[in-house]
Each structure stands twice: as C-alpha cells, then as structure tokens.
Amino acid sequence: MPATKFDKESIKNTIIGKIQRYNGLTIEDASKAQIYRAVASTVRDQIMQKVLLSRETRKRQKGKRLYYLSVEFLMGRSMYCNMLNLLSTKEYTEALKELGIDIKDILKEEPEPGLGNGGLGRLAACFMDSLSSLDLPAMGCTIRYEYGLFRQKIVDGQQVELPDSWLENGNVWETAAMEDACEVHFGGYVEETEINGIKRYIPRDYYTVEAVPYDMPVVGYDATAVNPLRMWSARSPKKLDLGSFGEGHYVQASEEIELAEAISKVLYPEDRHYEGKMLRLKQHYFFTSASLQYILKEYKRTYSKDMSKLPEKVVIHINDTHPGMAVPELMRLLIDEEGLGWDEASAIVQKTIAYTNHTIMSEALEKWPVNMVQQLLPRIYQIICEMNRRLCERLWNYFPGDWDRIARMAIVSYDNIHMANMCVAMSYSVNGVSKLHGEILKEETFHDYNLVMPEKFSAITNGITHRRWLMSCNPELTALINDSIGTDWIKNPEKLSDLKPFADDAAFRDKFAVIKMHNKERLAKMLKERQNVEIDPQFMFDVQAKRLHEYKRQMLNALHILVLYNRIVNDESFTMEPRVFIFGAKASPGYYRAKQVIRMICALSELIEKHPRARKMLRVVFLENYDVSSAEVLIPAAEVSEQLSTASKEASGTGNMKFMMNGAVTIGTMDGANVEISEQVGMENIYIFGMRSDTVRDMYRENTYNPMTIYESNHEIRQAMTQMIDGTLMPGNPAALQDLYHSLLLGSWGSMGDSYFVLKDFGSYSMAQRRLNTDYANREKWLKMAVINTAMSGIFSSDRTIKEYNDTIWHLTPLGTEKKKK
Numbered sequence: 068m069p070a071t072k073f074d075k076e077s078i079k080n081t082i083i084g085k086i087q088r089y090n091g092l093t094i095e096d097a098s099k100a101q102i103y104r105a106v107a108s109t110v111r112d113q114i115m116q117k118v119l120l121s122r123e124t125r126k127r128q129k130g131k132r133l134y135y136l137s138v139e140f141l142m143g144r145s146m147y148c149n150m151l152n153l154l155s156t157k158e159y160t161e162a163l164k165e166l167g168i169d170i171k172d173i174l175k176e177e178p179e180p181g182l183g184n185g186g187l188g189r190l191a192a193c194f195m196d197s198l199s200s201l202d203l204p205a206m207g208c209t210i211r212y213e214y215g216l217f218r219q220k221i222v223d224g225q226q227v228e229l230p231d232s233w234l235e236n237g238n239v240w241e242t243a244a245m246e247d248a249c250e251v252h253f254g255g256y257v258e259e260t261e262i263n264g265i266k267r268y269i270p271r272d273y274y275t276v277e278a279v280p281y282d283m284p285v286v287g288y289d290a291t292a293v294n295p296l297r298m299w300s301a302r303s304p305k306k307l308d309l310g311s312f313g314e315g316h317y318v319q320a321s322e323e324i325e326l327a328e329a330i331s332k333v334l335y336p337e338d339r340h341y342e343g344k345m346l347r348l349k350q351h352y353f354f355t356s357a358s359l360q361y362i363l364k365e366y367k368r369t370y371s372k373d374m375s376k377l378p379e380k381v382v383i384h385i386n387d388t389h390p391g392m393a394v395p396e397l398m399r400l401l402i403d404e405e406g407l408g409w410d411e412a413s414a415i416v417q418k419t420i421a422y423t424n425h426t427i428m429s430e431a432l433e434k435w436p437v438n439m440v441q442q443l444l445p446r447i448y449q450i451i452c453e454m455n456r457r458l459c460e461r462l463w464n465y466f467p468g469d470w471d472r473i474a475r476m477a478i479v480s481y482d483n484i485h486m487a488n489m490c491v492a493m494s495y496s497v498n499g500v501s502k503l504h505g506e507i508l509k510e511e512t513f514h515d516y517n518l519v520m521p522e523k524f525s526a527i528t529n530g531i532t533h534r535r536w537l538m539s540c541n542p543e544l545t546a547l548i549n550d551s552i553g554t555d556w557i558k559n560p561e562k563l564s565d566l567k568p569f570a571d572d573a574a575f576r577d578k579f580a581v582i583k584m585h586n587k588e589r590l591a592k593m594l595k596e597r598q599n600v601e602i603d604p605q606f607m608f609d610v611q612a613k614r615l616h617e618y619k620r621q622m623l624n625a626l627h628i629l630v631l632y633n634r635i636v637n638d639e640s641f642t643m644e645p646r647v648f649i650f651g652a653k654a655s656p657g658y659y660r661a662k663q664v665i666r667m668i669c670a671l672s673e674l675i676e677k678h679p680r681a682r683k684m685l686r687v688v689f690l691e692n693y694d695v696s697s698a699e700v701l702i703p704a705a706e707v708s709e710q711l712s713t714a715s716k717e718a719s720g721t722g723n724m725k726f727m728m729n730g731a732v733t734i735g736t737m738d739g740a741n742v743e744i745s746e747q748v749g750m751e752n753i754y755i756f757g758m759r760s761d762t763v764r765d766m767y768r769e770n771t772y773n774p775m776t777i778y779e780s781n782h783e784i785r786q787a788m789t790q791m792i793d794g795t796l797m798p799g800n801p802a803a804l805q806d807l808y809h810s811l812l813l814g815s816w817g818s819m820g821d822s823y824f825v826l827k828d829f830g831s832y833s834m835a836q837r838r839l840n841t842d843y844a845n846r847e848k849w850l851k852m853a854v855i856n857t858a859m860s861g862i863f864s865s866d867r868t869i870k871e872y873n874d875t876i877w878h879l880t881p882l883g884t885e886k887k888k889k
C-alpha cells in the first residue's frame with residue numbers, strides 16, 4: 068500500500084474532509100475543538116502509517132524489547148511534539164494558516180494528560196520520546212487513570228483542588244487493544260496440592276478485575292520507531308444483568324462493578340509520602356500483573372516457548388519500587404503458569420528486571436503491611452516470604468550472627484514488606500539518577516547490599532528531551548541556534564556546545580536577549596489572560612517551579628523575599644534590580660505545611676502590592692495549576708532558576724536542566740544534578756550556596772543543630788519570621804502561619820526544628836542573591852552566563868541518558884537502518 072502523502076495541500080484537504088464527515092460542517096462553521104480533533108486525527112493517520120512499519124521491522128529483527136513500567140507518565144500535550152517528530156510542523160502550520168487558522172489556538176484545545184505528579188512521571192515521558200527517537204524497541208506500561216493530577220485553583224490565597232477529567236471528550240491519540248485484555252485476580256486463598264508428584268498452588272475464591280489496554284503511540288524524531296505507551300484500564304467482568312433487577316441483586320452488582328473500576332479511577336496526588344492504602348496496592352499490582360501477562364504472551368508468540376531465553380529478548384525496567392510487584396508476579400507466572408522450578412524462575416527474574424531508585428527519603432520508601440498483602444494477594448505473599456527466607460539464608464553466610472544488619476536488608480521485617488530491598492535483591496541492576504544520588508545509594512541507603520553485590524549499582528544522570536524542552540517550547544531560540552551552529556545538535560545535542568564561542572559575540576547576545584524578552588512577554592500575556600495579573604517584562608524573571616515540599620525549600624525563597632521587602636521598606640535609599648519572583652507548585656492535598664507555604668507566598672504577594680515603592684522593584688506571582696503546558700511557557704521566560712533543595716535530598720531534579728537549556732542561570736545548592744550542571748558551566752556561571760551534602764548528613768547524625776541560635780543572632784531573619792505571625796503577613800488571620808513558624812524553630816518528639824536547614828543556609832543564600840543581583844545589572848556579563856548555560860546543556864538531553872541506560876543496562880539493538888521513508 069503506498070503511503071499517503073502529508074504535504075501542505077493534502078493536509079488541508081484531509082482536515083476539510085474530516086470536518087465534513089465527522090461534524091457535517093464547513094471549516095468556517097467548525098469550533099476550535101472540532102478543528103483540533105480533525106487536525107489531531109490527520110496527525111494520527113500519519114503516525115499510523117509508521118506504526119505498521121515500526122512493528123514489522125521489530126518483528127522481523129526479533130531483537131530484545133524494553134518494557135518500562137511506571138505508575139506515572141506525565142506526557143503533556145502530544146500534538147505539537149508529534150508534528151515536530153514527524154518533521155511536519157511547517158506543513159501543518161502553513162496548511163492551517165491558509166485555512167485562516169492560527170495553529171497556536173488549535174494546540175490549546177488539547178487536554179493535557181496529567182498522569183503523573185512531578186519529576187518521576189515526567190522523566191518517564193522524556194524517556195519514551197528519546198527511546199523512539201533513538202529507534203530503540205520499547206513499550207511504556209502504566210495505568211489509564213480516568214482522573215489525572217488535580218487541577219489547582221487559588222482562592223483567597225489558598226490552594227483548592229478540582230478534578231482533572233481529561234478523558235471527558237475522548238482521547239484522540241489512543242486505541243483500545245481489546246485482543247490483549249486480560250484478568251487480574253485479587254483476594255481468595257491458595258490451595259496446595261500435588262499433581263504427578265509436583266507441588267501445585269491453585270488460587271481459589273478470588274475476584275477478578277479485567278484489564279483493558281489502551282495504546283498511545285510515541286513517535287521518534289525522524290525515526291522508524293513508534294513505541295506504544297500502554298495504559299491499562301480496570302473494568303469489572305460483571306455485567307449489570309437486567310434479569311437480576313427483578314430479584315433485587317442489581318444494587319449489589321453495581322456496587323461490585325464500581326469497586327473494580329475504582330482501581331484506575333484516580334492518580335494519587337501524594338508523591339514521596341508513603342501511606343499504606345489498599346487501593347494504591349491494588350493499582351500497583353493491577354497494572355504490573357497485566358503488563359507481565361502481556362509480556363510473556365508476546366514473548367511466546369514472537370520468540371519461543373523456552374522461558375530460559377526470556378532475558379535475551381525482554382528487559383523489564385521498574386521506575387522506582389511502585390511496579391516492584393513485578394518481581395513476585397514474574398515468579399508466580401513462571402512457576403504456577405509456565406511450570407518452572409523455583410531456582411530456574413528466580414534466575415530468570417534476576418536477569419530480566421532492572422530497578423531505578425528516585426529517592427533516599429525514608430518516608431517515601433514503600434513498605435506494605437504484611438497482612439494487607441496476605442489478604443489481597445495471597446499467592447504473591449507466599450512467594451515473597453519464600454524469597455525472603457532464601458535471601459536471609461544467603462545473607463547469613465555473609466554476615467553470620469549480624470541480625471540487625473540482616474533485618475535491615477530483609478524483604479520482610481517487622482510485619483512489613485520492604486519493596487526497595489526486594490527490588491535490590493532480585494533485580495540485576497540498581498541505579499541512581501545523578502552522580503551524587505548514586506553515591507548516597509551505595510554509601511548509605513543500600514550500603515549493606517553494596518557490600519554483597521557491588522556489581523549491580525550504577526548512577527545514570529537524568530535527562531530531558533530537548534525536542535519538547537527546547538525545540539517545541541522555544542522555537543525562536545531554536546531558530547537562532549540553527550542559524551548560528553547549524554542543525555547537527557538536534558540529533559547530537561552535546562553539539563550545542565558549539566554555541567559557547569557565541570557568548571563573546573555581542574550581536575548574538577543581543578539576539579539571545581530579544582528572544583528572552585519575547586518569551587517573557589508571552590508569559591506576561593498568559594498571566595494576564597489566566598489570572599488577570601500584570602507583570603512588567605522589563606523585570607528580572609526569577610522562577611521556582613516544582614512540587615511543593617519542605618525539602619525543596621520554597622520557604623527559603625519566601626523568607627528571603629520578605630527580607631528584601633523589609634530592606635526596601637526600612638531604607639528609602641535601598642534599590643535592587645527590579646525582579647518578579649514567580650512560583651509554580653502543587654501541594655499534596657493532605658500536606659498541611661506545604662499548603663501553608665502556598666498561603667505564605669500569596670500573602671507575600673499581597674503585602675508587597677500594597678506598598679507602592681516596594682512593588683516598583685519587587686513582585687511575587689503565584690502561577691496557578693503548574694503543569695506541563697504551563698511549564699512550556701514559564702521555563703523559556705525564566706532568567707533565574709531557583710534550585711534550593713537541602714543538599715542530599717533532591718535525587719536529581721530535572722526542572723533545573725530545562726531552565727538551564729533555555730538560558731536561565733541557576734541559583735542552587737550542591738544537590739542532585741545541580742552538581743553536574745555546575746561542572747558543565749563552571750562555578751563562574753552558576754550561583755552555588757549552602758551546606759554541602761556530606762555536611763548535611765553529618766549534621767543529621769550529630770543531631771546538635773539548633774535553629775534558635777541563628778534566629779537570635781540574625782536580626783533580618785528574626786524580623787521576617789516575626790512578621791509571619793504578628794499580622795504583618797496575615798492581617799486577617801495572624802495565626803494562620805503559626806505551625807510553619809514553629810516548624811522552623813522547634814523540634815518535636817526528639818527531632819530537631821528546621822529539619823531542612825532553612826535558617827542555617829539563609830545567610831549563604833542571601834549572599835549569593837546579592838552577587839546575582841549585582842551581576843544582572845551588568846547586561847553583558849549576565850547574557851554571557853545565560854548563553855553558556857544553554858550551550859552546555861546538551862549533556863542533559865535524555866538521548867544521552869537513554870544511550871547510557873542502553874549501553875550499561877538494557878543492550879537493545881536499534882530498529883533497522885533500512886532506507887527511511889518520509
């Protein structure tokens with residue numbers, strides 16, 4: 068079948084034709100939403116032609132395939148990136164223009180699939196883009212949440228959560244793959260019998276949930292591969308039986324249906340705070356089991372019935388421990404369904420599963436109460452216990468008599484199942500997400516495991532796709548780069564460093580500055596439209612955008628702003644470079660302190676607005692509902708990137724890379740990937756402050772830190788903190804920030820106050836801010852720094868990250884190098 072052409076004329080005709088057929092309308096009468104669907108469907112046709120070729124090539128090559136399991140994929144909108152990767156942005160833009168339509172108006176119609184909380188979910192999405200762009204055969208596996216992360220509104224200076232019903236008007240990108248639907252079983256008990264002298268485990272009395280997959284294609288940039296993101300949706304196998312209406316059973320039946328379908332109803336909004344919720348455990352097992360059943364089915368269909376060869380053709384990567392039930396589930400399928408013995412099965416598992424850790428914070432380490440797992444997944448529980456027994460036996464040989472150590476390393480201890488230990492013990496690769504994080508994993512979190520199995524551990528620094536985070540969100544800067552150094556960097560992003568000499572080119576810097584100004588104007592316009600807030604694009608744009616958490620220290624930023632305000636108010640002659648501090652952050656609905664920080668930021672904003680002289684040089688704006696789409700406008704407009712986490716706490720960070728790539732200069736701690744950013748740009752092109760990671764860790768161990776001494780000796784801190792509770796910040800409700808105030812000063816139950824060292828690092832932060840302010844006034848110096856940041860960001864492309872994963876962990880062969888058809 069000859070491929071349909073997608074030149075400008077045929078795109079135009081296709082869109083007109085679709086609107087006629089779908090809606091019975093001419094393009095003039097169609098709404099933007101209708102036009103969006105017609106355009107998207109055209110893009111989709113173009114993708115589907117490639118899907119076919121991609122699948123055929125993969126099946127012919129019979130190579131190894133990666134399954135990337137993640138409970139979150141924060142994809143963001145697809146349409147523009149799809150066009151970009153199909154090399155068709157120009158054709159679509161012009162076709163629409165000739166139809167009298169601005170493509171930007173149409174792109175906005177796409178609802179954003181927000182199936183993730185933050186960094187971990189967005190990383191999975193960037194990985195999908197790079198995998199396809201590098202032609203590596205892969206499938207992403209996740210849950211098709213009916214409701215993604217809540218939408219955030221600010222009402223009276225406080226966060227209000229609204230449901231995100233992104234599927235309301237359908238999802239043009241997905242296709243149901245009914246042929247791969249399968250069953251997932253919960254509850255019941257296990258009957259042990261012997262058949263032909265072999266022990267068998269028969270599940271009894273379980274209840275069934277049906278798993279229905281929906282596939283979303285991810286196209287690579289100028290590539291053969293189109294990899295699917297497979298999203299599993301839960302459905303009850305029970306149909307509401309009309310016959311039972313008469314018997315009065317239908318209420319119970321419909322309740323059961325609802326219970327089953329609740330599994331894929333909503334994304335949990337708590338990132339990094341673990342809570343042992345039954346529904347969450349169900350979610351994790353549900354999509355993990357469905358994915359694994361499919362993986363084995365596909366393996367047997369495509370390759371062989373011989374399970375011992377599985378590791379040659381399949382690698383399962385688990386994004387943190389959330390899909391960690393893949394370990395016992397694969398054991399179960401191999402033993403109970405495929406008839407393998409324990410040792411064989413265990414050897415296969417340990418050659419097939421690889422694990423990435425994303426946090427060292429103990430409150431985020433997943434553990435499940437034994438009785439919960441026993442009740443919900445009785446056979447899985449048996450397998451976990453047996454794995455644990457054998458593991459402890461082995462550890463006993465390494466550490467005879469060292470019970471404490473073995474208990475720390477065990478999968479089951481103190482009535483809990485420790486997912487991280489299970490993942491480390493049973494996978495062949497354990498990796499951290501930045502150099503520093505990798506070191507901390509080896510030296511602290513998994514110190515004992517590193518003694519026993521050091522060969523498993525590695526660190527691969529995160530990355531971001533430069534296609535979305537530069538080419539798509541900052542087209543003007545992309546054009547300037549292309550004009551200056553050509554287009555090689557697109558396929559080889561480290562070549563961005565060819566830009567470095569241009570830092571000394573005055574004409575280039577001016578163009579760079581003009582583009583930054585345009586992007587600032589674009590953000591100002593969005594804020595005006597969405598929130599009716601006016602900001603002056605001449606101000607310095609200083610941005611902190613990320614999930615709200617104490618360890619990320621939005622509070623440090625806020626406290627510093629309050630100190631700046633006091634300097635202005637207390638001293639008529641004080642001046643500074645006019646600056647607007649922009650925050651974007653969602654707080655988990657149950658995280659009281661995080662919500663208070665939002666209140667504090669909003670209160671700061673109001674306080675400053677009331678002071679005519681202060682607001683001439685200092686503004687605070689809280690950008691509502693920070694998500695992927697708003698990040699795409701916010702980040703290109705930023706001049707300063709705030710990366711303030713307490714050293715050792717941010718495993719990597721990826722926002723830091725996005726800001727850098729778009730020419731913002733970082734002010735940050737030596738944490739996560741900030742360390743590597745500083746190595747790339749040099750200490751003269753970044754503002755590093757605060758305690759180093761090892762000092763922080765010593766301070767925690769010594770437990771002698773007392774924030775009160777800083778409070779007492781630093782007048783500016785004391786004044787600002789007092790204003791939190793004396794009615795200055797909160798005139799209507801002076802007590803509102805009391806808990807926040809106390810958390811900075813007083814410990815509770817033996818733990819120290821100010822657990823994230825906000826006061827401790829304040830002085831150093833404030834000094835760094837002074838230097839930054841001075842440097843910003845020197846336009847030439849500042850622009851040089853900005854250019855160097857963009858120039859040195861290529862290494863943070865997720866293409867580099869994925870290549871490293873592939874070289875050290877996955878060993879996939881890229882899809883065929885046959886002549887590319889356009």
Ligand code: 26Q
Binds near residue numbers: 431529717
């Ligand atoms: C915990 C318990 C039970 C179920 C889920 C969870 C849970 C969910 C989400 C725990 C953590 C998360 C999210 C973690 C996350 O986003 N971590 C970030 O990962 C990024 C990508 O590696 C890093 O750049 C960030 O530093 C890290 O904070």
